[in-house]
Amino acid sequence: MKCRGWQQLKANAKNGISMAVVLCVSAFFIAFAAAILYTAGLVTAQSNQRLKEERCFRLAKSYAEVLTEELEKYDTRYDTNGNVTGSGTFYAFANKFLDDDKYLEYNSDYKDSTQYHFVVSGTDTSELSKGTLSDQNYGNLSVTLKKEQNTEETQENLDAITNGGTLKADESGGDYTSAIRMLENTTVRQYILTVEVTAYYKDESYTYTTEYTRAERYPVSFTCAGQTIVWDSTSGSWREGNSGGSAFTVPVGTDIVYKYMKSSPTLCKFEENNLYQEGDDTGAAD
Structure with missing residues (x-):
């Protein structure tokens, strides 16, 4: 048991x-x-x-x-x-x-x-x-x-766009085509x-x-001695008012004033x- x-x-x-x-x-x-x-x-x-x-x-x-x-x-x-x-x-x-x-x-x-x-x-x-x-x-x-x-x-670019500047008559030997193109191509x-x-x-x-x-780039306007002028690259001369205006001769020693037209880039x-x-x-x- x-x-x-x-x-x-x-x-x-x-x-x-x-x-x-x-x-x-x-x-x-x-x-x-x-x-x-x-x-x-x-x-x-x-x-x-x-x-x-x-x-x-x-x-x-x-x-x-x-x-x-x-x-x-x-x-x-x-x-x-x-x-x-x-x-x-x-x-x-x-x-x-x-x-x-x-x-x-x-x-x-x-x-x-x-x-x-x-x-x-x-x-x-x-x-x-x-x-x-x-x-x-x-x-x-x-x-x-x-x-x-x-x-x-650059501040230089901004100031130029805002305030404009001047071109002297002797800067380009009378031909402003290159100087104007450079201004117009400023970005x-x-x-x-x-x-x-x-x-x-x-x-x-x-x-x-x-x-x-x-x-942005802007068109440029020019004045000289109180007259609005336009550069005619074809004839290589300044014109009063527009490209069809009378020829304008820049007075000796007088600056050409330019402004950027910011409203129409x-x-x-x-x-x-x-x-x-x-x-x-x-x-x-x-």
Whole structure:
């Protein structure tokens, strides 16, 4: 009896151990399955997050490229008939933005009042992710503009454009063609325009920034001894009033005064600064 009891006790002990092992293994697989489900949930959430980020990036970048295309489409503000080039386009508005004094130059100490935000009509400004586009599940857009003086432009050029200058009668031996051509070909890059396109989609946003320099040239007008004069390169002489006017002789020792006519540039184009093109994930939008 004692032997059988001991054997039964040993068998029960083995069964207990086996059951404990089975229970432990089962618990392990249950925990492992839970971990898989949790990880899958995280992967799905991260995947959805990346999809939203990618959507914001592509929307911001593609719209920025559209604006670049509009800015670089034109290289003069007026056509040969004096009509505004690209009326109603971003090109025309960008020029107005740079020239109009009501738009202040950007100042990092006063960011809120020196950068200008534009949103799609119908946008809820208290929650920028909501608007006409987001109602159709496309996301939403805003554009921020900043203008700054181009510190790389020479002060000499800026002063000449603003104040004009003089040509002396003996500077070119009587032939002013080269001197006038040089004045007319003076290119001034006074302003830098920064365009930030921000795309919003649900709780994500992304800002794509591009910087442009505006290059301009202007026609030049001349006066001498109170008389408006025009250089006729064909005959190599000055004319009074216009090219069909009477010949004008510059008095000895009298300067010819020139002014740049900034209101009617012969060249006006935006040049993208490729070194300053970047994206910025700005996080959730409110």
